[in-house]
Amino acid sequence: MKTQMLPLSLIAILLILASTQLPAQLPAGPDAQFEPKAADIALATTALTTFPNPTVDRFSVQYYGPDEIQSIELVSMQGNMLCRWEGPQLSYQLPASVAPGQYVVFLRTSRASHSARLVVRK
Numbered sequence: 001m002k003t004q005m006l007p008l009s010l011i012a013i014l015l016i017l018a019s020t021q022l023p024a025q026l027p028a029g030p031d032a033q034f035e036p037k038a039a040d041i042a043l044a045t046t047a048l049t050t051f052p053n054p055t056v057d058r059f060s061v062q063y064y065g066p067d068e069i070q071s072i073e074l075v076s077m078q079g080n081m082l083c084r085w086e087g088p089q090l091s092y093q094l095p096a097s098v099a100p101g102q103y104v105v106f107l108r109t110s111r112a113s114h115s116a117r118l119v120v121r122k
Contacts, residue, residue, distance in 0.1 A: 050105050054119035059105070060091045061116070067109035074118070075104045094120065 047064045063069060069088040075081050082103070085092050100122045107114045 048105075048107050048114040048116045050116045050118045053117075054121045055094070056121055058091045058093045059118060061105065061107060063107055063114070065109065065112075065114070067111055069107055070110060071108045073106040073108070074098070075106060077102055077104070 047062075049062045050059050051062065052059065061069075061072060071087070072085045072089075072092055073081050074083040074092075074094070082098060083092075083095055098120055100120050103118045103120060105116050105118045107116075
């Protein structure tokens with residue numbers, strides 16, 4: 001039996017939709033209207049990806065969200081912040097001290113924090 005893999009973009013959309021919380025009670029009836037709040041729409045339309053992934057010495061972020069990027073942080077899997085960049089940039093240069101492995105990239109805005117996994121290879 002052959003298994004079929006879902007494209008990463010579809011997986012990201014499914015994860016975003018799964019994390020979106022709907023009201024406990026949806027309006028009932030044929031004329032019922034459901035009006036999502038702005039915060040619900042912002043959550044459902046926010047996406048962060050890092051590329052190239054895996055990377056060797058630099059990476060970029062692709063962010064779709066309502067807010068401007070304030071900072072990007074590179075954090076080890078043990079929770080240690082290794083590097084911080086202020087504001088949006090075209091790409092982020094990794095310090096030479098960053099060893100091969102898995103890391104978390106945190107994108108911070110004025111209202112939220114988003115994260116994505118980054119793999120570093122040398």
